[in-house]
Amino acid sequence: MEPALLVKNISKIYGQGENRVVAVDSVTLALARRELLLIMGPSGSGKTSLLSMMGCILRPTSGEIYIEGRRVSDLSEADLPDVRRHFLGFVFQAFNLFPALTAAENIELVLRLKRVDKAQSRVIARDLLARVGLAKRAHLYPADLSGGEKQRTALARALAGDPPIVLADEPTANLDSKTGKDIIGLLKALAEESGKAVAVVSHDPKVEALAHRIALLEDGKLMA
Amino acid sequence: MLWLALKMLFHEKIRLAITLIGITVSAVLVLVQVAIYLGSMRNATALILHTDADIWVTSRNIQTFDFALPFSEEVIDRVRALPEVERAGKILLAYGNLKLPDGGLEQVQMIGYNPNTGLGAPWAMRVGNAADVKGGDFMILDESAEPRLGPLTIGSNWELDFANRPQSFKLVGISQGIRSFTTSPIVFMDYNALSQWMADVGWPGQTAFIVAKLRPGSNASRVAAALRRELPDNDVFTRDGFIAKSVKYWTIETGLGMAFFLTALLATVIGGSIVGQTIYASTIEHLREFGTLKAIGARNGEIYQVIFSQAVIGAVAGYGLATVVVLSAEGTVERAGVPFHLSAAVFVALFVVLLLACLGSAYFSVGKIRTLDPVSVFKG
Numbered sequence: 001m002e003p004a005l006l007v008k009n010i011s012k013i014y015g016q017g018e019n020r021v022v023a024v025d026s027v028t029l030a031l032a033r034r035e036l037l038l039i040m041g042p043s044g045s046g047k048t049s050l051l052s053m054m055g056c057i058l059r060p061t062s063g064e065i066y067i068e069g070r071r072v073s074d075l076s077e078a079d080l081p082d083v084r085r086h087f088l089g090f091v092f093q094a095f096n097l098f099p100a101l102t103a104a105e106n107i108e109l110v111l112r113l114k115r116v117d118k119a120q121s122r123v124i125a126r127d128l129l130a131r132v133g134l135a136k137r138a139h140l141y142p143a144d145l146s147g148g149e150k151q152r153t154a155l156a157r158a159l160a161g162d163p164p165i166v167l168a169d170e171p172t173a174n175l176d177s178k179t180g181k182d183i184i185g186l187l188k189a190l191a192e193e194s195g196k197a198v199a200v201v202s203h204d205p206k207v208e209a210l211a212h213r214i215a216l217l218e219d220g221k222l223m224a
Numbered sequence: 225m226l227w228l229a230l231k232m233l234f235h236e237k238i239r240l241a242i243t244l245i246g247i248t249v250s251a252v253l254v255l256v257q258v259a260i261y262l263g264s265m266r267n268a269t270a271l272i273l274h275t276d277a278d279i280w281v282t283s284r285n286i287q288t289f290d291f292a293l294p295f296s297e298e299v300i301d302r303v304r305a306l307p308e309v310e311r312a313g314k315i316l317l318a319y320g321n322l323k324l325p326d327g328g329l330e331q332v333q334m335i336g337y338n339p340n341t342g343l344g345a346p347w348a349m350r351v352g353n354a355a356d357v358k359g360g361d362f363m364i365l366d367e368s369a370e371p372r373l374g375p376l377t378i379g380s381n382w383e384l385d386f387a388n389r390p391q392s393f394k395l396v397g398i399s400q401g402i403r404s405f406t407t408s409p410i411v412f413m414d415y416n417a418l419s420q421w422m423a424d425v426g427w428p429g430q431t432a433f434i435v436a437k438l439r440p441g442s443n444a445s446r447v448a449a450a451l452r453r454e455l456p457d458n459d460v461f462t463r464d465g466f467i468a469k470s471v472k473y474w475t476i477e478t479g480l481g482m483a484f485f486l487t488a489l490l491a492t493v494i495g496g497s498i499v500g501q502t503i504y505a506s507t508i509e510h511l512r513e514f515g516t517l518k519a520i521g522a523r524n525g526e527i528y529q530v531i532f533s534q535a536v537i538g539a540v541a542g543y544g545l546a547t548v549v550v551l552s553a554e555g556t557v558e559r560a561g562v563p564f565h566l567s568a569a570v571f572v573a574l575f576v577v578l579l580l581a582c583l584g585s586a587y588f589s590v591g592k593i594r595t596l597d598p599v600s601v602f603k604g
Contacts, residue, residue: 048599057519057598078523085521096516100235101228109228113522157520 002069003030004164004197005054010063010073012049012220023049025220026063033164036191037199038207041217047201048169050217054199055088055167056080068164085114089158091168091187095150097142103129103153104138110160128156132186148179155186159196166190168200172207181206225526229533232510243502247542248549250495251578254488255550255566258574261475261484263563268405268474269467271335274347275315277435278444279303280466281451282459287477288470290333290406292317294422294430295458302454303434308442315344316418317432320386322373322411330372333408334386336418343435346412351378352397357414364397369409371561384411387425403563405474492581499538500585503531507589511596518598527593535586539579547571 012024024046031037031054041047052058053065056072057080065073067087075083097106107125108118116124129138132152142150151171158166168187172180184200188210191198200207208214216223233240266273272280272289281303283293303312316336321329337344337354345354350367357364363384365376380395393413404410422430438447444462451460461469475481507514514527550566557564 052599055519081518081521081523083521084519088521090519092516094512096512098228098232098513098516100231105231109517110520112227113517113520113526 003032003066004068005031005199006064006066007050007054007060008064008066010050010053010060010065012046012053012058013061022220024053024060024217027217027220027222029054029215029222031165031197031199033195033197034191035197036188036210036212037197038211038214039199039201039217040203040208040214045217046220047217049220051167051169051199051201055090056083086161087163087165089160089163089166091151091154091158091166091171093170093173095142095147095154095174097150097153097157099142102139102141103134103145103149103156106142106153107157107160110157114161116161124160125156128159129153131159132156146179147175148182151175151179151183152186155183159190159194164195164197166196166198168198168202170202170204171200172202172204177206180204184210225529226533229530229537232506232530233534233537236506239502239506243498243538244542244545246498246502247495247538247578247582248545250491250498251543251546251574252549253491254495254574254578255546255571257484257488257491258570259550259554259564259566260562261481261488262567262570263565264405264480265471265474266565267403267563269470270402271315271344272463272466272470275344275435276437277313277343278438278442278463279309279436279448279451280461280463281434281436281455282432282461282466284457284459286459286469288405288473289317289466290404292432294427294432297419297429297431299455299458300431300434303436303451306436306447306450306454308438308447309436310439311341312434312436313338313341313343314415314431315433315435316415316422316430318386318418318422319408320384320411322409323383323385323390325374329385330369331408332369332384332411333404333406334384334411334413334418336413336415338415344415344433346397346399346402346410348400348402350398350400354397354412356396357412357417359414359416361391361393361417362396362414363393364399364412365395366399366402366410368401368403368561372409386421389421389425391421403561405563407561492577495542495578496581496585499535499542499582500588502538503534503586504589504592506534507531507592511592512600514593515596515598515600518596524593528590531586531589531593532583535582536579539575539582543575543578 007029009026009028011026014021014023039047053060072083104125107128108121111121111124126138129135132155134152137149171183184207187198190196283295286292300312303309318334320332320334322332324330335344339355339358346364370376376398378395381392383390383392402410448460448462517527554564
């Protein structure tokens with residue numbers, strides 16, 4: 001079966017000459033639907049660069065990226081936003097919710113970007129919040145939500161528009177142990193029950209325990 | 225994206241209030257400056273505008289309506305001799321002193337007109353009729369002079385002094401909204417009465433303006449050119465030419481227009497800067513959010529829409545408030561004797577100027593977004 005996301009021999013090199021840093025070095029990695037892939041590695045090993053390239057927000061220095069079988073690494077800057085909109089959902093370490101928008105509106109924002117009409121966006125946003133256990137918190141602003149609730153909202157936002165791939169960067173880093181476990185549980189459920197391809201960058205042993213597969217990066221190289 | 229722009233703006237209410245106050249103050253300043261300038265220019269050219277004449281003949285090298293010098297009345301025959309001239313008339317302008325009830329003196333602008341033809345007559349009357357000055361020492365004063373002259377009562381007698389030759393005039397009418405640029409109250413009187421008075425002080429047979437109404441289909445510019453050849457000791461203007469000459473004098477040659485223009489320009493720059501500074505600061509503060517927007521698939525253009533929408537909302541709301549303030553104060557300002565004039569077209573034009581200033585300022589924030597790396601959102 002064709003992987004949802006495939007990176008083929010990709011590298012990312014920053015700087016030139018003496019300042020040249022190889023952040024990601026010839027990594028080939030496939031992410032299948034119904035899979036929770038954990039990307040691990042020490043600080044500076046290139047995890048975030050790899051995730052950014054998988055998410056089409058950082059252009060690789062060399063190599064190829066395929067999403068749902070379509071080569072996207074050659075697309076122009078003008079075309080990449082469409083790829084991110086329709087195929088990818090992001091969960092960030094610092095949640096990155098809009099403080100001026102309620103939990104529901106944060107989700108509606110993504111749907112509006114995807115040209116879903118206002119009324120339908122509202123319904124979908126409520127459904128997604130219910131799915132992450134926040135049905136009664138939809139009207140609250142991020143400032144009024146706990147860390148766990150913020151991350152659940154961010155997760156619901158990543159699912160808005162039903163992208164096949166979800167990428168999460170240290171999603172449990174700012175959460176307590178129990179809440180972190182809940183979030184990872186939700187991510188795993190997404191993979192197994194909703195058929196999403198989920199990649200998580202994390203140091204968290206809880207994620208390690210729940211991941212289907214682990215990719216270990218060291219000095220930009222894939223070790224396992 | 226207007227939705228997001230509104231949400232972001234109204235989420236920070238104090239910042240929004242400060243921005244709106246800044247834009248409003250700036251817009252009020254611009255509107256007031258322009259209104260006073262236009263009001264002054266309207267006063268400076270009101271009599272030309274309201275006189276039914278296509279051609280104005282004046283003394284040589286006249287700068288503006290208010291500074292007319294006398295010349296021979298006989299010139300009117302040469303004006304009438306042109307086949308295109310349907311009718312011609314004379315208007316006198318002189319400055320005298322009106323004796324106030326308390327013994328003080330007030331300089332006034334005296335306009336002598338023909339009450340039969342109405343050329344040069346007051347065009348808006350509160351009490352009485354412009355023809356009432358006919359055949360005697362009668363005068364019409366404008367109601368705007370009341371704060372300086374005291375209450376105006378029909379039938380009251382006023383002593384006017386011209387070249388140290390005082391004469392009594394009876395008030396027979398009160399005009400409305402007719403002011404001179406120099407702010408001297410205007411006294412309208414019968415042309416013959418003023419002409420005789422001038423003759424008595426040694427200026428017989430003199431006039432200040434000869435105005436002509438042309439036959440339908442005549443070309444005013446061509447007639448003016450013909451008259452210029454015919455009258456080398458006079459200046460000849462079309463109606464629009466004389467208005468332009470007067471406006472140019474007050475605006476450019478006195479430096480008054482430049483003062484108004486610079487203040488209005490400064491206010492526009494301040495308004496634009498306030499919006500620009502606010503939006504720029506807001507953009508910097510919300511870079512992470514804009515980066516997130518980029519990461520989740522928003523195009524740069526969509527983020528620009530948020531920023532420009534905020535500038536437009538600021539301009540519309542600030543200008544709207546300023547309009548309310550200016551329109552509310554208009555009556556009070558005019559009653560205080562300050563010339564004040566704004567039309568719908570001027571309101572629209574000034575809004576466009578302020579809007580462009582706000583959009584121009586917001587453009588600086590766009591550069592930040594263009595170079596914003598969405599990878600930054602992955603950093604905790």
